Amino acid sequence: MSGREVRRYDEQDVVDAARSGDRGAFSELVRAHQDEVYTLALRLVRDREVAADVSQEAFVRAWRAIPRFRADARFSTWMHRITVNTAFSHQARLRRHRTAPLDGLHIDPEAAGIGPERAGESASVRPKIEAALGELSQSLSSVVVLKDVYDWSHADIAEHLGISVTAAKVRLHRGRKALREILWAEAGDQ
C-alpha cells in the first residue's frame, strides 16, 4: 500500500490508533511510509544495507516515541526527523568501528529499485543528479539533501548535525558549488 493510499482514508485515524498502542495500526504506517523513510536514509548513508538498518531502527524508535507524537504534526515530517537522527547516530557508531571511510559510496538507482511512482517523469534527470550527489563528501551531501531535496531550514539542519548555523550554511555553499561543477563539467560547461 502506498503512502498516498493511506492518506486517502485519513491517516490521522491510523496515527491516533497507533498513539494509543495499536501495533496493527503502527504496522500499517510502517508499510505506508517505508519507501520514503528508506529513500531518505539511503540518500544520507549511501549504502543499501545500512539504509535498511537505519530505517528499521527509525521505525522502532518511532514506535517507542509515538505516545508523545503531537496530533497536529504530519506523521511523515516527524518520521523524517527520526530517520535523520537515526542515520547520523548510526553513522557515528559506524565511524567508531570501521576503518574505511563511507565517503564515495554511490547509490545505484537500478539496484536500489526505483519506485514506479513518477518513474518516467524524471528518468533522465534522476540518475545524473543522484550520481552527482554521490560524488560529494558525505558531510556536504547531507546538507544539500536536507536543504534542497527536503527543504529543511538551516537551523534544523544545524541542530540535527550538531553544528552551528554558520557551519551549515558554509557546507551548503560548498556542496552546491561542488555539485554544479560535477553536473556541468560532464556537459563541457554548456
Place this chain on the structure above:
Amino acid sequence: MTAMCRLVQSRLPSRDGEEFGGAVGRHIESCLRCQAEQARYLSMRRKLHMLEGLTYVAPPDLAAAVIADLDREGAESAESAGADVRRKAVAAAAGAAVVAAGAVVVLGMRRGRAA
C-alpha cells in the same frame, strides 16, 4: 571574466533563488555569462527538489523486520511487567510477615507483663 562576474559566481551557491539587487543585479542583467551561471544554479536546485517525491523501493522484508522487532519488544516489556508484579508481591508478603512478627512480639510482652 570581470571582477563583478567573480563576485556573482562566489555568491550564487548561497542564494535560494532570490534576485540580486543593486549593482550586482544590474550586472547580471547585462552579462550573459552570469545569466547562464544563475540559470545553472536554478536548474540544479529545481532538479534536486524533484527528488523529494521520487522514492526508492524499500527491501521487501523491511516492514516484517520492524514488526518482528515490535513483537519482541512487546514480549520483553510484558515479561518485565510480570517480573515487576512478582517483585511487588514478594515485597508485600515480606512486609506483612514483618508486621505479623511485630504483633506477636508485642502480644507476648503484654502477656508477660499481665502475668
